[in-house]
Amino acid sequence: MNKPSGINVLWFKRDLRLRDHEPLKAAIEAGQQSGRPLLLLYCFEPSVMADPNYAMRHWRFVYESLTDLNGQLMDLPITYTAPVYLFQREVIDVLTALHRQFTIHTLYSHQETGLRITYDRDKIVARFCQQHRLDWREYESNAVRRGLKTGVGVQANWDRTMQQCQQQPDLTRWQPVRLLANWYEVERGPALPDDWQQTDPQFQPGGERNAHRYMTSFFAQRIAQYENSISKPLESRRGGSRLSPYLAWGCLSARQVYQAYQQAVRPPNGSNGIRPSALFISRLRAQSYFIQLFERDERIEFENKHSAFDALEKQVNPAHFLAWQTGQTGYPLIDACMRCLIATGYVNFRMRALLISFLTHHLFQHWQEGGWHLARQYTDFEPGIHYAQLQLQAGILASDRQPVRIYNPVKQSQEHDPEGQFIRQWVPELVACPTRYIHQPWTMPALEQQTAGCRIGQEYPAPIIDTKQTYQFAQEQFYKFRNQITSSRSDLPGDHLVER
Numbered sequence: 001m002n003k004p005s006g007i008n009v010l011w012f013k014r015d016l017r018l019r020d021h022e023p024l025k026a027a028i029e030a031g032q033q034s035g036r037p038l039l040l041l042y043c044f045e046p047s048v049m050a051d052p053n054y055a056m057r058h059w060r061f062v063y064e065s066l067t068d069l070n071g072q073l074m075d076l077p078i079t080y081t082a083p084v085y086l087f088q089r090e091v092i093d094v095l096t097a098l099h100r101q102f103t104i105h106t107l108y109s110h111q112e113t114g115l116r117i118t119y120d121r122d123k124i125v126a127r128f129c130q131q132h133r134l135d136w137r138e139y140e141s142n143a144v145r146r147g148l149k150t151g152v153g154v155q156a157n158w159d160r161t162m163q164q165c166q167q168q169p170d171l172t173r174w175q176p177v178r179l180l181a182n183w184y185e186v187e188r189g190p191a192l193p194d195d196w197q198q199t200d201p202q203f204q205p206g207g208e209r210n211a212h213r214y215m216t217s218f219f220a221q222r223i224a225q226y227e228n229s230i231s232k233p234l235e236s237r238r239g240g241s242r243l244s245p246y247l248a249w250g251c252l253s254a255r256q257v258y259q260a261y262q263q264a265v266r267p268p269n270g271s272n273g274i275r276p277s278a279l280f281i282s283r284l285r286a287q288s289y290f291i292q293l294f295e296r297d298e299r300i301e302f303e304n305k306h307s308a309f310d311a312l313e314k315q316v317n318p319a320h321f322l323a324w325q326t327g328q329t330g331y332p333l334i335d336a337c338m339r340c341l342i343a344t345g346y347v348n349f350r351m352r353a354l355l356i357s358f359l360t361h362h363l364f365q366h367w368q369e370g371g372w373h374l375a376r377q378y379t380d381f382e383p384g385i386h387y388a389q390l391q392l393q394a395g396i397l398a399s400d401r402q403p404v405r406i407y408n409p410v411k412q413s414q415e416h417d418p419e420g421q422f423i424r425q426w427v428p429e430l431v432a433c434p435t436r437y438i439h440q441p442w443t444m445p446a447l448e449q450q451t452a453g454c455r456i457g458q459e460y461p462a463p464i465i466d467t468k469q470t471y472q473f474a475q476e477q478f479y480k481f482r483n484q485i486t487s488s489r490s491d492l493p494g495d496h497l498v499e500r
């Protein structure tokens with residue numbers, strides 16, 4: 001066979017794994033048939049990194065994940081291998097440079113349901129491919145259907161995808177492209193920042209192998225505590241699966257998680273499996289459900305889902321916003337959650353809902369700025385889930401059938417951190433506060449405050465608002481607008497996803 005001209009390129013996006021990876025499998029198989037070698041590519045794109053939803057913690061996680069892939073590639077039992085090449089440039093510039101140097105024949109990637117910035121970027125890439133007559137093969141990701149405008153068929157597609165065989169690339173048959181060091185040095189863009197390369201033990205580590213470690217420990221042990229712990233800020237850190245960053249950045253596919261769960265419930269060797277958890281599966285299903293919702297209605301990154309709420313005026317209060325953003329509201333559970341999130345990149349679902357409820361209902365601030373702040377904190381930031389959940393918890397995704405859920409921060413604190421352990425860990429000003437006052441430290445008598453070394457208004461702030469009044473006000477405002485909404489059932493997540 002004559003040596004074919006050109007190369008193929010596999011563009012990694014939010015799919016940082018080597019297993020169950022359909023485009024990688026297809027690209028390797030195409031290389032075997034055509035003899036065309038395959039380059040593995042990841043671009044840290046300056047425009048995406050500058051987006052207000054992103055922060056250094058995301059790129060550190062991605063960097064760790066890519067380092068893990070490269071470690072695996074170097075360990076392959078083949079004589080000639082290559083890494084995933086990392087560039088710090090816009091992808092269009094990298095593709096242009098690669099095409100000029102090698103002629104790209106086919107570009108392989110997963111479809112991405114992302115922010116406006118990556119959607120626009122993909123349109124530019126599509127135009128580039130058209131202009132240069134190169135084929136861009138995109139593959140469905142986690143059962144999210146491209147361009148689907150209704151909810152019809154979503155559940156069936158999820159069930160089918162989860163049960164299908166995993167798409168395992170045979171890397172021993174990969175014919176890698178190795179870039180010339182001089183060329184790569186010139187084209188790769190600036191060196192990657194040092195701080196991405198420092199691991200932070202407070203955060204979940206990136207990487208496909210770490211993802212499998214978390215998944216194994218969850219199905220082997222931690223799932224036993226799952227249902228009792230997921231609403232609690234402290235216990236959920238161990239009892240939750242903690243698979244969200246690995247799913248968000250694609251170190252795992254939803255199908256791998258689903259199938260590992262099925263195996264744990266019904267082990268192939270016939271031994272006793274774990275107790276099934278319908279709740280866990282409903283949450284895994286929600287992952288793709290919410291991304292599908294965003295695929296259908298991506299403008300919710302910037303606009304209210306229902307325009308009826310556009311007239312709901314929210315005055316900007318920078319002092320209140322800053323207090324919320326830095327964990328200085330005077331409500332211990334709110335402050336503990338925010339400080340913990342900033343320090344570790346994670347709080348559980350209920351506490352995320354509480355933070356948004358406090359901001360948008362009690363402080364009566366718009367969701368956009370707060371949404372950006374939270375996105376920058378979550379290691380697992382996933383645009384589709386984040387924006388749909390943000391609007392859901394802010395009450396503006398709701399239909400006329402659903403009550404607006406305004407959480408009471410004191411009640412949540414009493415129910416989910418009754419002894420105040422989580423609060424004391426993240427709000428050290430309250431470490432000596434007696435448990436009977438920990439949820440409402442402003443009710444502590446002056447002498448007790450002195451004894452506990454925590455004078456309200458000095459060492460720890462007095463509450464910035466009175467939630468009895470703000471609850472009343474938010475309710476009245478909301479119901480004025482909510483009654484104007486008519487939305488179809490298929491627009492809405494099931495109640496089980498809202499309530500937990």
Ligand SMILES: Cc1cc2nc3c(=O)[nH]c(=O)nc-3n(C[C@H](O)[C@H](O)[C@H](O)COP(=O)(O)OP(=O)(O)OC[C@H]3O[C@@H](n4cnc5c(N)ncnc54)[C@H](O)[C@@H]3O)c2cc1C
Pocket residue numbers: 230240241242243244245247248280283284285286287288290347348349350352353356378380381382383385386389390393497
């Ligand atoms: C305002 C707000 C913003 C959120 N933003 C994100 C986000 O950016 N990225 C993200 O992955 N999750 C987000 N969530 C959902 C949820 O809080 C996290 O997925 C969960 O806390 C992750 O912990 P876990 O992996 O232990 O979850 P588990 O309970 O073990 O669930 C397993 C997996 O299912 C998915 N999942 C769980 N809960 C939900 C849910 N309610 N909706 C959709 N998928 C779910 C996640 O991928 C998770 O890893 C958000 C929730 C709220 C209220």
